[in-house]
Amino acid sequence: MYDITSIYQARSVDDAISALKSDPEALVIAGGTDVLIKIREGKDAGCRLVSIHELREELEGVALAPNGDVEIGPLTTFRGCTFSDVIRATVPVLGEAADMAGGPQLRAAGTLGGNLCNGITSADTASTQMAFGAILRVRGPEGEREISINDWYRGVGKVALAHDELLVKIVIPKSHYEGWSGHYIKYAMRSAMDIATLGVSCLVKLSADKTVVEDLRLAFGVAGPVPFRCLETEKAMTGLPIGEAVKQIGASALKEIHPRDSWRASKAFRIQLARELSGRALAEAARKGGAQI
Ligand SMILES: Cc1cc2nc3c(=O)[nH]c(=O)nc-3n(C[C@H](O)[C@H](O)[C@H](O)COP(=O)(O)OP(=O)(O)OC[C@H]3O[C@@H](n4cnc5c(N)ncnc54)[C@H](O)[C@@H]3O)c2cc1C
Numbered sequence: 001m002y003d004i005t006s007i008y009q010a011r012s013v014d015d016a017i018s019a020l021k022s023d024p025e026a027l028v029i030a031g032g033t034d035v036l037i038k039i040r041e042g043k044d045a046g047c048r049l050v051s052i053h054e055l056r057e058e059l060e061g062v063a064l065a066p067n068g069d070v071e072i073g074p075l076t077t078f079r080g081c082t083f084s085d086v087i088r089a090t091v092p093v094l095g096e097a098a099d100m101a102g103g104p105q106l107r108a109a110g111t112l113g114g115n116l117c118n119g120i121t122s123a124d125t126a127s128t129q130m131a132f133g134a135i136l137r138v139r140g141p142e143g144e145r146e147i148s149i150n151d152w153y154r155g156v157g158k159v160a161l162a163h164d165e166l167l168v169k170i171v172i173p174k175s176h177y178e179g180w181s182g183h184y185i186k187y188a189m190r191s192a193m194d195i196a197t198l199g200v201s202c203l204v205k206l207s208a209d210k211t212v213v214e215d216l217r218l219a220f221g222v223a224g225p226v227p228f229r230c231l232e233t234e235k236a237m238t239g240l241p242i243g244e245a246v247k248q249i250g251a252s253a254l255k256e257i258h259p260r261d262s263w264r265a266s267k268a269f270r271i272q273l274a275r276e277l278s279g280r281a282l283a284e285a286a287r288k289g290g291a292q293i
Contacts, residue, residue, distance in 0.1 A: 002036060003045040010050055013058050013139060013168060019050045020164040021141050026050045028166065030075060033102075033110040034118045052166065059113070059168065062086045068174030074113020074167045078102075081112055081125070091172055093182035093285075097128045097201065100186040103193045113167045116149070119157040119226065126227040127201040127219035128184050132172045140165035153226035180205050180217075181289030183281045187273050189264065197265045198222045198273040202249075202281035206242065210291045213237050213245045216282070223257035223274055230256040237282075242291050246283045250275035 008026070010016030020026055026048045029035045038044045052059060052075065060075040062084040070090050072081070081087055081098040088095060101107055101115070101124040115123040116136065126149075134149040141164055152159050161167065182203040188194035199221035205214045216237045218230045233252040237245040259270035286293050 070172040072170040078107035097184040131217040131219040137169035183284035
């Protein structure tokens with residue numbers, strides 16, 4: 001049973017924002033796959049909801065802007081992301097990451113916006129969006145502002161979003177994806193319907209002859225309280241022959257991660273995973289970019 005006091009079905013983004021402004025306790029619901037679980041567990045029992053679920057015209061879909069930026073509506077589902085022609089042509093690794101969340105039903109309901117706004121470290125699309133340096137467009141009563149995903153996370157379950165603000169667009173600028181190839185690995189105890197024990201997303205830009213790492217991005221989920229990038233490792237791998245970088249990246253990443261013990265897995269196991277999977281993710285990203293490895 002769901003203990004919900006009321007649901008307000010917003011008619012537009014601005015209408016949702018006014019509803020949130022006038023009710024400081026109300027919660028936003030999009031696909032509901034996180035919100036409803038919390039209500040059922042009793043954490044948000046008796047809540048009042050503002051639903052943005054029907055605002056598909058304003059908030060759903062993936063488009064290529066005239067300047068080549070990829071623009072993702074936050075109501076785009078995991079499935080919608082994976083099957084988008086724009087995603088496949090520009091940032092296919094994001095579609096692959098979205099395809100690893102839950103099972104088919106979950107992927108048809110859960111949204112990319114919810115995956116970022118829940119502030120959870122295990123969110124399967126978050127590390128890849130972080131690696132791409134996504135720009136998040138947020139709207140509130142005073143208008144719109146943009147924030148880099150690198151400044152988004154403020155602690156476990158906390159993001160840089162005021163109560164009366166909505167995430168209205170996720171932008172991956174052309175300059176952040178052009179020339180890059182990427183690979184995401186989710187390690188979970190089961191191959192479906194399981195939250196990541198560890199997730200790693202690696203993007204690489206190769207030299208013209210495909211032998212040297214010209215630039216690199218490495219982002220983790222579940223290797224700390226929120227998703228994050230390994231900036232020192234990114235620098236250290238730049239300029240290395242690709243084979244050498246694959247050998248070194250895991251050891252380097254270990255200096256930057258801070259996983260913990262949980263009922264899902266021990267800290268020691270997560271450290272082992274991070275070391276091993278960083279190299280595998282880089283090797284696969286490089287292969288996708290045309291390296292012989
Ligand atoms: C069985 C099951 C399996 C799951 N497996 C996975 C998995 O493998 N990988 C994974 O990453 N996740 C998984 N999840 C978690 C969940 O599906 C995802 O986090 C999903 O992306 C949430 O999206 P939603 O639209 O359902 O969010 P909701 O539940 O509607 O909202 C989540 C949070 O985001 C806020 N919010 C949503 N949209 C906006 C917006 N546009 N602006 C402001 N705030 C907003 C809500 O207020 C809420 O705080 C699973 C969940 C379930 C129930």
